[in-house]
Amino acid sequence: MTDEGSPRRVRVAVVGSGPAGLTAALYLSRAQLAPVVISGVPSGGQLMLTSDVENYPGFPEGIQGPELIERFRAQAKRFGTEFVDANVTSVDLTRRPFRLELGAAPPLLADALVLATGADARWLDLPSEQRLRGHGVSACATCDGFFFKGVPIACVGGGDSALEEAMFLTRFASQVILIHRRAELRASRIMQARARANPKIAWRLDTEVLEVLGGEKVTGLKLRHVPTGKVSEIAVGGLFVAIGHEPATKAFKGAIALDPKGYIVTESITRTSVEGVFAAGDVYDHRYRQAVSAAGLGCMAALDAERYLAEHPAE
Ligand code: NAP
Secondary structure: OOOOOOOEEEEEEEEOOOHHHHHHHHHHHHOOOOOEEEOOOOOOHHHHHOOEEOOOOOOOOOEEHHHHHHHHHHHHHHOOOEEEOOOOOEEEOOOOOEEEEEOOEEEEEEEEEEEOOOEEEOOOOOHHHHHOEOOOEEOOHHHHHHHHOOOEEEEEOOOHHHHHHHHHHOOOOOEEEEEOOOOOOOOOHHHHHHHHOOOOEEEEOOEEEEEEEOOOOOOEEEEEEOOOOOEEEEEOOEEEEOOOEEEOOHHHEOOEOEOOOOOEOOEOOOEOOOOOEEEOHHHOOOOOOOHHHHHHHHHHHHHHHHHHHHHOOOO
16 A cells, blocks of 8 residues: 555556557566556557457457457466556656656556557547548558448548558459548658559549548548649448557657657667667557557566666666
């Protein structure tokens, strides 16, 4: 028991409760290190906003994203993981134990940390887009492309991600309409050349999405051609938003090395610029961004933290 408000000391804390954080917690708890997971509010990460997950191994029939997270959580809890439903508001990583401020909850002192706060997909911020998320609006072609076999769909964005997703989606969709707000694409030349050569991609450049149409599910889009202001509608069964991601690293700014886009910089896979602080999942991996790869990185971060703690006994 700690006095209310006074810091509590633990051997290891995990920040974040998506697949990376919960897998790290599973490994740390089975190593008898009694990890505390700062879940974040809302907790569970991007899978909480995903319906059918068909590419997580071990679930041949598929599983709902929130249920998968619940199972991760139950498995970590079974071996002694404790959960604190709070957000980390700031950190002091200049000395050990590291100190985490948790808003209204008492601060936490930990000898080692696994940071697994993930990244959020950027959205267009249209009310109709938010209403139809999971009902035809998605930010992950790898996850959801399969559900759009033989129907026309749209993909919005002009960077490498948008073109990569559009090309991937042509495997399923009858046509992919690429919508970008400017005439020039941001994507690399090689990706542009590949996408241009794909006959299933149609281009709507200089075009904004005004509204996602549909009641229960996506049936079309209302678009505006920016130079002329002309409004038109297209019929599509899905909208993939690929306009970038935002790593959840605000609380770590200035305390740990981040790249220009705010992702944690690591070496030897999980080691951050601060000894004893490890990172896992989308908070630094902006390349793969899969639940299974995040879980794998969570395992690696936990094993690295465990080794570090073995070399640094509690004082
Ligand atoms: P990005 O390069 O930042 O591109 C984001 C795109 O979304 C831009 O075209 C931007 O338009 C557009 N956008 C942003 N906000 C928007 C809004 N509110 N409404 C409409 N459009 C909006 O992001 P990314 O494509 O995710 O790529 C991130 C990084 O990963 C890049 O460095 C990229 O090269 C890399 N990456 C590489 C590969 C590969 O090599 N295979 C694949 C994926 C990603 P504007 O252009 O008008 O700003």
